[in-house]
Amino acid sequence: MFKVAVIGCGARSLAYAKPLVDSGEVQIVACADPSWVHTKNMLDYAKIDEKTIRYYTDWQDLLDSEKELDGAVVATPNNLHHQPAIAVLKRKIPLALEKPLTTTMQDSEKILDVVRENRSQLVLGFVLRSAPFYQIIREQVDSGRIGRIISMQADELVMPGISSVITRSPWRRFAEQSGGSMMEKSSHDMDLMNWFAGGRPETVSSFGGSLLFRPNPTLPENCLDCPAQGTCLYYKKPQFSEAAGDAVLQNSLERDLDRCIYNIDKDVYDNQVVSIQYSNGILVNFTLAFNCIGERGGRNIHIIGSKGRIWGNIDSNQIGIHENLSNKTEHIAVPIVPGGHNGADNLHALNLVKMLKDSSCRPAQDAYAGYLSNAVCIAADLSIAEKRQIHFRYRANGYIDLV
Ligand SMILES: NC(=O)c1ccc[n+]([C@@H]2O[C@H](COP(=O)([O-])OP(=O)(O)OC[C@H]3O[C@@H](n4cnc5c(N)ncnc54)[C@H](O)[C@@H]3O)[C@@H](O)[C@H]2O)c1
Structure with missing residues (x-):
């Protein structure tokens, strides 16, 4: 053992x-x-x-x-x-x-x-690199059916339970501790983009902010004093999925569960868009949005290649692939494997x-993959703060200066 x-x-x-x-x-x-x-x-x-x-x-x-x-x-x-x-x-x-x-x-x-x-x-x-959904997309891309990747669109549309975790957790809601929402929530997605693109991220541009859970002086600090009971998705107890860990997530949130999601002190964004250009020319557009529920929520990806396209929503357990020459679409069923993510x-x-x-x-999910994903998340937040594109300057050892 x-x-x-x-x-x-x-x-x-x-x-x-x-x-x-x-x-x-x-x-x-x-x-x-x-x-x-x-x-x-x-x-x-x-x-x-x-x-x-x-x-x-x-x-x-x-x-x-x-x-x-x-x-x-x-x-x-x-x-x-x-x-x-x-x-x-x-x-x-x-x-x-x-x-x-x-x-x-x-x-x-x-x-x-x-x-x-x-x-x-x-x-x-x-x-997510181990998720059957992304494994199949990877295999299909590698098979050459959609040609070489030209661009990718992806999004993470976060459901209310996890939106509440990010904005109410003792450490996630402060960028100094979590690294910000892009890093905490979508470092996975930035890694997936890097993984599929296969090149080095070179330029990042981003917009975002707290567009949704903004302070509202008409609401009380505490849910228990709030008239919105029954109409607010965030009244006291967020909705959690059955994924492993949700019970303890609620425990770790206990002291803040009653606090108004709009008025609680926090400095992380709840909406952000990021564009990336890679060294091999591949372009990416990614959206992170909170408070998304229902069909096509969760993670979506659409990869546009020189010979076709591949797309899917991770929770639909289905992937679409279209080949331009035959002008035919195939739908691939993703095997349902039990367990989180x-x-x-x-x-x-x-x-x-x-x-x-x-x-x-x-x-392959190693420290350098983590470093590249981090660099994109950090560059995205820097782009917002400084209202400019951020360029990646690679040193001989692969380390990056963001300029
Ligand atoms: N891979 C994924 O999909 C995924 C999903 C959720 C969380 N995470 C990551 O997992 C990590 C933990 O997240 P979580 O959801 O378990 O958060 P959490 O708040 O539930 O747990 C963090 C734990 O760390 C403990 N802790 C705090 N300071 C510590 C210290 N100095 N030494 C030891 N323990 C300490 C806390 O008491 C708490 O039990 C984070 O980095 C998060 O980003 C990854």
Whole structure:
């Protein structure tokens, strides 16, 4: 049995603990999180007896005490990724690190330095690359049916439950801790765009802001005093999906659940559009919008190629593909795989087992993929702040200056 530690035992940790334990090849031996309530929730969810783990409130104490770890999961808030991640990697322990890599270019480069020095095994939480929906799109694009990619349109239309998480979570609603909404919510999508484009992002332009959940002096601070009960989707309890981790997400939000989504203090955007131009000429347009419910909500993608197009909505479990020469459209059914993120979560977590079994295994969702995604998210927010296009200047080592 591989001995694995979990650092940060909030909502997301559930999506690792359970499949790892269920694999029958991993024993969670130690956990670090200042909240025992969250840790206990994770242990219960993964059916781990609390007597079989050593609990620490501080990840540094865990790493100082646990001398025989085979692997680790780091799922702390975004601005707290780099320190435990670097400490784990310096011990040459394979790591599943949640996305985004970090919240700044500098901290990301510190991780990259350590990864390169140690030839580290690291899988970043870009779970969507494992989703059958995106796997099939990738296969179809690689088959050449739509020719070479010319441009891509994509969006993430966030449902009310998660819109509430972003705008009410103790750390997600402040850009300093989460890196902003684009980074927290759509670093996945920026990674997918980079993955499909296959080139280097070169120029980014973005517009956005808080267009929806703006302060409203006619509403009270607290939902319980609000006349909008019954008409506001955000009255007290947001709507959550059944995805793993939602129960603990509610726990972590408990102290802010009653606070008006419009009036709560926050500085993250709720709407943003990003355009990217790649070194190989590919163009991207991406929209992030909150408060989206119903048909065609969630994630949509449309890739336009030199010989045809491919498109789909991740929740429809269907992909359309049109070939220009035959002028025919085919609809491909996407297999429904149980688990969070449209079946991706369990497959993703098992990347850690693969790394533990094979010291040469280095998943493609690596630190540099995280760095590129981060660079796009950071450039997008900079573009808004400075009202200009942001250009990527690559150094010889692949690190980027945003100018
Ligand atoms: N890959 C995905 O699809 C996906 C989905 C959701 C969240 N995430 C990422 O997972 C990470 C955690 O998100 P979450 O939803 O679990 O948030 P959360 O708020 O539910 O959990 C974060 C946990 O970290 C703990 N924590 C805070 N400071 C800590 C410290 N110094 N040491 C150890 N633990 C500490 C908190 O007590 C909490 O239990 C974030 O980086 C988030 O972006 C990824």
